[in-house]
Amino acid sequence: MGKHVRLLKPEWSKQIETTFGQALESFVVTNNEDFRMLKDLIKRNRCDPEPQIYIGNADPLDTAGKTPDDASLDTILSVLDIDNTLVRNTLIINQAIEQVVLIQDRPAAERFMFDGPKPNNVKAVMCKSNNPDSGLRLERSKFGQPKTSPIHGWPRHVRMQTDREQQIRHQRETVDHHNRLLRTVEQQVNEKRDALIKAGQDFKRWEREERNLKTAVQQAEDAVEEQTHDIEAHRPRDGRLQELENQLKDSKDELDSLGLSFQDAVVQKDKESEASREAKHRLDEHDQEYEAAKARLDQAEQKLARLTADRREALLVKNKALEDVAQAKQTVTELELRRDKQKDNVLEFDRMASAISLRVPLEPGLTARDRDERIERLSRDMQNQEHAAGGSAEELALRWQKAKTEYDDAVTQLEVASARERKLMQTLDYRRLRWKKFRKYIAYRARFTFKYLLSERNFRGHVDMNHYKKELDIFVEPDMSKKDADGRQTRTLSGGEKSFSTICLLLSIWEAMGSPIRCLDEFDVFMDSVNRASSMSMMIQAARRSVGRQFILITPQSMNNVEMGDDVKVHKMSDPERGQGVLPFTQG
Structure with a gap:
């Protein structure tokens, strides 16, 4: 049935193909005899999967009053051009294509189907999803509850006929959409990869810090243990306190001396820091000069490469021109040799013709070319006359005999077919009469x-x-x-x-x-x-x-x-x- 269906809007191709399923690969007949004959043909040819066969009526179904109230809405029936009444009736009966509305925007489709009472003469609504090849089917259950089911894009080749240019444009839009999705996914993958690398680095840093902290804890424990031994060793004894006070006084004097040294070191550090900042400033200026020189060098190299390419192209053009000049000189030489050879042939033909007969005088202004043209013109006139007549006399006679034989055969076949038609019409009238009585x-x-x-x-x-x-x-x-x-x-x-x-x-x-x-x-x-x-x-x-x-x-x-x-x-x-x-x- 798909051979008789033409899609007017290719953007709905994948969704409608999936909705129809195997129906487009099915057949439809008008009587049981054709059904059995087609069923036997399918079994003999071992068709797998076996297509479905419908029995329908050739009278067109009237959809007036059975379509949505809003005539501006697109339905599956309105976007299809079906050139066979049997196929149209079968799809209307089995698929309800006159009551399935097509709305691209999902929010608009949900408002139309689910807001307020159920629309009159609307069985379901199809809309697009994020993927242009798939979609959603919105409908209501027997109890009026909203129901949404996905429509996956048809994975195989399309079976409905479409306008080639519109289909190509739709496929290009689909490819662009998938390319955009691919770039988005690649960007997300790169971001995730960078995040993974950063997380790995953080994990290694935390492991290193953990090892350092464990080492610090061990060192602290060792220091605590050492300080404990020192406290036990320096616990005050008899005569020991006076000695420790003297050591404390010496330590304070040493501390004062170290404080003066520290102040001198701080002053020296400030001087060194100022010198370092000046050196850093000069270094930054040198770096800027280096970058500017590098940029000028890159421009010069690019200009050199461009000039080199132009020189190479000019050399190629020059070599080609030199080759063309040499070829032209060789051609001129060959033409001159052929001219001399033709001149010798003309002289030889003139000598041989003079040996047989003197030159025949021609009419004034009439040359051999004129005579050849006259002969050719007469020959063309004869051929045109034969072409207008359809051939020569022998060919026309043979064709007349063949046509007469074919005409006699056709008359005989027409008489036999007419007699058979009359007999079949009598049989059909009799069967109709018996059927009316039976009914x-x-x-x-x-x-x-x-x-x-x-x-x-x-x-x-x-x-x-x-x-x-x-x-x-x-x-x-x-x-x-x-x-x-x-x-x-x-x-x-x-x-x-x-x-x-x-x-x-x-x-x-x-x-x-x-x-x-x-x-x-x-x-x-x-x-x-x-x-x-x-x-x-x-x-x-x-x-x-x-x-x-x-x-x-x-x-x-x-x-x-x-x-x-x-x-x-x-x-x-x-x-x-x-x-x-x-x-x-x-x-x-």
């Missing part, structure tokens, strides 16, 4: 059964079927006393009456079609006890009358008030328990 009898049976089942509860009604418009509607009148009333439509009935009428319609259709297995799930949810009892009794009686048919009825209600029998079996599920993974079944 009419099934409709009669469904109508009679529906009226009969309604009469079980003293209801009256009928079924309206329009086969051309493909419409079905039922009219039910719960009051049998109203003979002149045509019946009420289902939307005017109560919940129980509507459920009972629907069950009657379903039972009548089952009976008309002859279904072997008939299943009905939660049919009595909206019924009261009276309607439910009568409906169950009616369905059990209908099941007993349908010999060879099996009825399966699923209900969450109790079955205590249902009349049982040998042919009625009830399977009741036990109440679930917390943490239970398997539901046991008990037979009642």
Whole structure:
């Protein structure tokens, strides 16, 4: 189906391809015979994966009233150009492409989908994400809760046709986006690498400081131990105190002397610092002069390199010009030799012609070239006439004979095809007549059964079927006393009456079609006890009358008030328990 789909906006290519999935690789036919034929072809050719085959109707679907109210919104259907009605109908039915809105900006899409009530005729909204090849699908659950799911870009080759220039422009924008992402990631990697290197350096510095601190702690412990020994050794004894006082006085005198020396050292240090600052200033000036000289040297080297390149290019141009001059001189020499040789040939031809005959006089102003041109002109006129006629006489005769043979064959084939077409049209008309009769009898049976089942509860009604418009509607009148009333439509009935009428319609259709297995799930949810009892009794009686048919009825209600029998079996599920993974079944 993808061969019939053309994308008008390539910027949505990846998201729409992912949304369609394998549907674009599927096929669609109009009847079961083509379905079986195509299925056999796929199996014989061992297609893997096996494509899906749809059966559709060629009549175009009318989407009026089923699209979003805002006509300016883009949907998947509006950005596609589908040239086949079958493909369009299949995508609308299976993908709801007329109700999937496309909005590039994510905040705008979320406001449209989630703010306020759900938009009318909108199933989901697709928007772009940070990666232009992917996106998000915004929709609401059955209970109205917002739901967001990612849309990954289609990884394989595109299957929808697009404008080549727009696709190239979109791919270039995608490549630019990825290049920007790559540069950002590379910048982040470099920053992380620098941070890692710095962290490693800090870690090594902290390890070195840790070792230094451990050494300092060990040294401090040794000093404490040494000071402890000194204290014990210098503890005052008899006559020792006087000696220590003398030592203290000597130490104070020495301290005063060292203080004077320290002041002299500070003054000297200040002088040295001033000299150092002056030297540093001079050094900075020399560095600036060095940088300026280096810059001038670099400019001179660049100029020298540029002049060298210009000189090399000029030498190449000069050598090429010298080679061209030498080649031209050689060409002139060769042409002169050829001229002399042609002159000798002309003289030789003149001598040989004079030996046979004298020179023939020509008309005034008419040369040999003029005669050759006249001959060529006559030859061209003859060729033009043959071309206008389509060939020579022999060729035209052969082509006429071949065309006549092909015409006779075509007339014969046309007569055979016309006869076959008439036969096929007769067969088709006959089959249509049989189909209309078959459809009419099934409709009669469904109508009679529906009226009969309604009469079980003293209801009256009928079924309206329009086969051309493909419409079905039922009219039910719960009051049998109203003979002149045509019946009420289902939307005017109560919940129980509507459920009972629907069950009657379903039972009548089952009976008309002859279904072997008939299943009905939660049919009595909206019924009261009276309607439910009568409906169950009616369905059990209908099941007993349908010999060879099996009825399966699923209900969450109790079955205590249902009349049982040998042919009625009830399977009741036990109440679930917390943490239970398997539901046991008990037979009642």
